[in-house]
Amino acid sequence: MEKKELLYEGKAKKVYTTDDPALLIVSYKDDATAFNGLKKGTISGKGAINNQMSDLLMERLEKAGIATHYVQMLSDRDTLVKRVQIVPLEVIVRNIAAGSFSKRYGVEEGRVLPSPTLELSYKNDELGDPLLNHYHALALGLCTQEELAVIERYAFAVNDFLKNFWQECGVTLVDFKLEFGRLADGTIVLADEISPDTCRLWDSATGEKLDKDRFRRDLGGTEDAYAEVMRRLRSHD
Numbered sequence: 001m002e003k004k005e006l007l008y009e010g011k012a013k014k015v016y017t018t019d020d021p022a023l024l025i026v027s028y029k030d031d032a033t034a035f036n037g038l039k040k041g042t043i044s045g046k047g048a049i050n051n052q053m054s055d056l057l058m059e060r061l062e063k064a065g066i067a068t069h070y071v072q073m074l075s076d077r078d079t080l081v082k083r084v085q086i087v088p089l090e091v092i093v094r095n096i097a098a099g100s101f102s103k104r105y106g107v108e109e110g111r112v113l114p115s116p117t118l119e120l121s122y123k124n125d126e127l128g129d130p131l132l133n134h135y136h137a138l139a140l141g142l143c144t145q146e147e148l149a150v151i152e153r154y155a156f157a158v159n160d161f162l163k164n165f166w167q168e169c170g171v172t173l174v175d176f177k178l179e180f181g182r183l184a185d186g187t188i189v190l191a192d193e194i195s196p197d198t199c200r201l202w203d204s205a206t207g208e209k210l211d212k213d214r215f216r217r218d219l220g221g222t223e224d225a226y227a228e229v230m231r232r233l234r235s236h237d
């Protein structure tokens with residue numbers, strides 16, 4: 001399968017059409033942004049790592065019964081995926097307080113939550129991805145009640161799977177963001193990516209951050225952290 005036309009270029013990925021209208025090619029870049037595009041940079045090797053990590057995890061999730069957009073890895077940076085219409089929601093699951101949750105609710109970073117929590121943001125860069133609840137999502141026509149139910153069930157199932165998987169790699173899954181899409185027949189599938197760009201991952205032994213917070217907070221060693229998390233993932237089996 002070959003790239004035909006550039007359909008869309010986002011902050012970290014390019015999306016191309018193919019000869020099959022139901023399939024697209026996603027190409028991962030080394031570009032990184034944070035704070036709604038205010039901070040820009042490159043994380044060398046990130047594109048290849050995120051592509052391979054996301055594919056490996058989605059493949060596992062499929063086997064665990066969660067429908068995803070993943071079809072096939074084409075190269076280091078490129079993956080064939082099912083064409084979806086993205087549901088404009090960022091679905092965030094948290095096991096441990098960090099980032100905007102800590103700030104908004106005044107909870108110290110690192111506090112283990114009594115049970116995982118889920119929050120929704122409206123995926124809209126101009127508005128700065130505002131937090132919203134079910135009623136807002138329905139009032140804005142972003143999705144249906146039935147779709148929300150599937151999305152939330154999937155999100156917690158992904159958390160159960162990933163938490164356990166990362167634990168076996170000596171990595172603590174703090175929180176992560178998911179996006180879902182609709183296939184042509186309306187079926188909801190997990191889309192976008194699962195990578196250190198979209199998850200907070202801490203070394204279980206040392207607490208060291210192994211994710212995009214190294215870039216966001218200028219901690220240094222970002223490339224090494226991404227490579228380390230990929231190494232742990234590969235040595236899982």
Ligand code: UDP
Nearest residue numbers: 092098099100101175176177197198199200
């Ligand atoms: N996240 C993401 N994209 C976004 C916002 C958040 O991938 O646009 C991820 C982020 O990497 C973290 C989780 O979602 O793993 C929760 O992020 P949070 O709401 O704490 O926002 P942040 O502190 O990153 O602004």
